[in-house]
Amino acid sequence: MMRRRKWLLAILGLLLLIGVNNTIYYFTAKRSLENSMRHEMLAVAKQIQLSIEQSRLGGEVFQNQIGRELRAVSIAAQYALDPDIDKVTNEQLTELATKLDVNHISLFRPDEARDDIVIDKSSDPKELGAGSKTWDPWYQAFQQLFALKPVSVKWGQVLNHFWTGPYESATTDVDKIYKWGYYYDGSTNYMLDPYISNEMMKQYEDATGVNRLIKRAIEDNASLLEITAVNPDTFSVGKPILTKNSAGEWVEHITQAPIIYGEYTYKLKDDVRNIEKAYKSNRIVTVNTIANDTHVIKTYIPVQIPKGSSVLDLEGNSLDRYILTIVSDYKFVQDSLDSQFLNIGFIITIITVLSALLVLLVRHYFRRSRNEVVKETQVTYVEEINQLLVSVKAQRHDFLNYVQTIQSLVDLGKVTELKDFMKELTGEIQLTNEMINIGNPAIAALIRSKLAQAQERKVRFENNFHGLDKLDFGMKSLDLTRVIGNLIDNAFDEVMKYPEERRFIRLEGVLADNTLEFVIRNTCDNAARIVEEGKLFDQGFSTKQGAHQGLGLPIVKEIVTSYKGTLQVKSDEDGFIVFAVRLPHY
Template sequence: MRRNAWLLVIIMIVALLGANNTVYYFTTKQSLEDGLQHELDSVAKQIGISIETSRSGAELYQAEIGRELRAASIAAQYALDPDVEKVSNDQLAELAKKLDLVDITLLKRTADNIVLYKSSDPKELGYETDGWDPWYKAFNQLFDDKKVTIGWGQTLTNFWTGPFEFSTTSTDQIHKWGYYFDGSTNYMTDPYISYQSRQLGYDAATGVGKLIADTLEANSWLKEIAVINPATFPDGKNRTVTDNGETLDHRTQNPIIEGAYTFKDKRDAANVKTANEKDAKVYQDASVGGERVIKLFIPVDVDTKVASMLDGDGKPIPRYVLSLVADYGTIQDTLDKQFRNIGIIMASASAVSLALLYGVVTAYRKSQDKLARRAQETYLDEINGMFQSIRSQRHDFMNHVQTIRSLAELGKTAELRAYTAELTGEIHQMNDIINIGNPAIAALVRSKMLQAEMLKIDFATEFGGTQQPELGMKSLDMTRLFGNLIDNAFDEVMKYGEGSRVVRVSGSQRDGYFQCEISNTCLHAGELRDKPLFKPGYTSKGEGHSGLGLHIVKSLVDKYKGDIALALDEPDTVTFIIKIPS
């Protein structure tokens, strides 16, 4: 039995330590994940601000290029005849070279279209522009009103320019075109420059791509950064087929505006949509190619409409989504290291705990054995005392008989009555004790009667139904219960004069439970109502008392699933009522 108990204790300790270890592991995991998310959030905000600063700078630089194109347009117009029919393609080629332009094209308005009529680049010639939305709309506004109001691009006096972009006439090159018309010619002047010759150097030095590369290099735990166009991201790259059958990519509608997008997850489109539409951050755990990562999608508002970021209909987008991918491996490495350390600590703590538990249990068993021996010795002494009293009565029986005979022969009737009354009372008292039926209670009552007689205490008992073999408690525990309560009552009544020292004890077997009551004089009974009477160490008797008596009684009652109550119904009297299930 002891071996099974020890095994159960060990299993419980291991289970508790395991549960604690598990809770600590997942708490630490959550804390590290929260920390990484917080760091991601902080870096994302910094990157968002830096990207906006860089992008705004790039937009301003493009605006300067637009002014340069307008100046080149005016210079070209002064160098050319106002009649498009009198301008040759060779003239345009020579002029483009002098103005450091890629090429110059002249647009002519026909009855139902606007065409690329003359150009320094033969590949430009003959293209109709009515399918170039929204460029075609801008061309018509410039021809009609000498001002473009389509809502994006750069508008200057008699001039408009769009962003750097691929074109139908040059699907593999990125250019920026300017368009000038002041009404003094019958054509629109269109000079253009290449991205490589103007914008590329700026972007390489201070652009968003450079910023992203520097950020990734400075933060090894960051795996990837992407600037996402939420309007075109779900559909992928926006491509069209030209009249020549060539595929044309639309740079301004590219789903990935800047950075790289290689850590792909099937939930990304939904996360980008949520971040964009709800203007809220979205975190996502993902496993890409066997690599665990945490992805953050954070929306960034665009303060002004720009022509370099458009939706599928060619309209500027109000915000883009910044995506950051963080390496979860740093968290996992930390968790694994902590888990190993925790395992070592828990194993050591388990060994120490088991050793301490063994020592505590051993000491507790020794104290319990010692307490049981003392109770057994007291029980035996009380039993022996009771039987010694019975033997003494039997031994003195002849003396009592001889005394009665002598008093009768002498005719001393009064003395005879007094003597026999005294003798009868002692016999009745002993019979009452014997009739209790339970040797343990009978022996205890006998010893307490002798003690009460010496202390001048009015001590009376009444027991009924205690002859039954099973009272719900072991004899030793029954002795400890009554002994502590009676001793506690004796200590209280000894505070008062002889006439006020009253202690009453009763016990009876009821239907399903054994009930006992111990009452005693207590002139301050009302003060006990709110006192912690059963708390270990509490006592109202002053120094020299341990305060354990009532605590032991309460522990015994709890052990047998019983109930103890304090009754203060009688004046100046305190009564403890105890019920123990049979």
């Protein structure tokens, strides 16, 4: 009955593991596909961004070419007209506009009485008498032209004695969009202003412009729903930027339009905040949400543009970037998930089976390793106890011989030989007592071995231990011997660089207040530099010559860390490097 219950619990645990594993893997795969889709969309967005910006720059180049043509028209008109505005008629301007293939030509001159620069003559009657003082920054440009100074307006096109702004709605005719050119070189008492409608620009836009490019991109990519270029400063207003002209009519300013290109139908309540975030941080912002009852991914991409562009903020200053929003259909992510569901299920099953096998193998390995460690430690303990008992018995067995030898040396008056014999005998007994006093057989065996090596290498090796008889026996003792052994070996390698009289190592160990501490110090001339570099515990790092692999100290650190202990290294004023190991012991 008990065995059945254990099997049932094991099966339930396995089923739970499979369920959790499947769930985790499914959502991980889903997130991975979403990220893949997002990256793919960003790549497409980047291509669209570059194409749109290239098309926009092409449009500005086209506008600049029109600007140069307007300057040429101005110079041609100046040659055809009298330099005195009072001798020029509106009829002449109408005839000249037809010949030069522009919509209209107007003439501006300063009006001191009105403290303004007004249109005194024009081929368009609606223009006559219009003042420009409220046209910002046009009025500033007019003043600079009449003063024969370079126009300092930071957008538009500046040529010699000439300035033209972008296409804009006409103040005197709100239904018309024109591009005006303004020319004055001081040879007349008026400023020439030829201008043309946006028909040429509209034809260019329809053929190769940004809006056509956006339309084709959406048609060619089924996952794209909408592409919009947004003015980040005026978009927050939520409506077109309007001003009232002298006739009381509202004029919409194209250069400050919230939507620069494309359509804006997939609206989100957080659009203003996301656009502002993308604009201020100059980083791409992506949201996964619902718009127009459609699950979409909306991306806000800041697009850098040259200073002096015709994209203006609320104050009429040129912006350094606008925001491109791209709306993608999440359905393509879901379709990809659905199509891969069977593959995911198969992979999940394989991974689950492999995981279960791996768990069983690891469990078997650790159980076997633990048994081997315990067995090895027990064997070490028995061997060391036997060796210590043999040493004690040998001393007792030879005691009579020692006494007889001492008596003979006394009788013969061999004082020097007696001292040497006693010194050797005392050292052997003391060594055995020290091994017994260490209290831990595994550590005692290690110290015995290292003392033999020290004697062979002419190294002065001192050690002192307290309280290790209270140390738990088992895995911890084996790990401690690895820690101490590697630290001693590291010390041996270092002191062998120096003459015999400088080869010194001291090891101290104590177990007190639930803390086990080992401190080992050895001669090291470069201790301060080595400690400062901080590479002693890096895999493969070694300060020694030869075939050293730099593994000893990293092993020490790994073992100490596994027991939640600390390992510190420092240099002291006596030319020693000091390693201190502290381990909790409960």
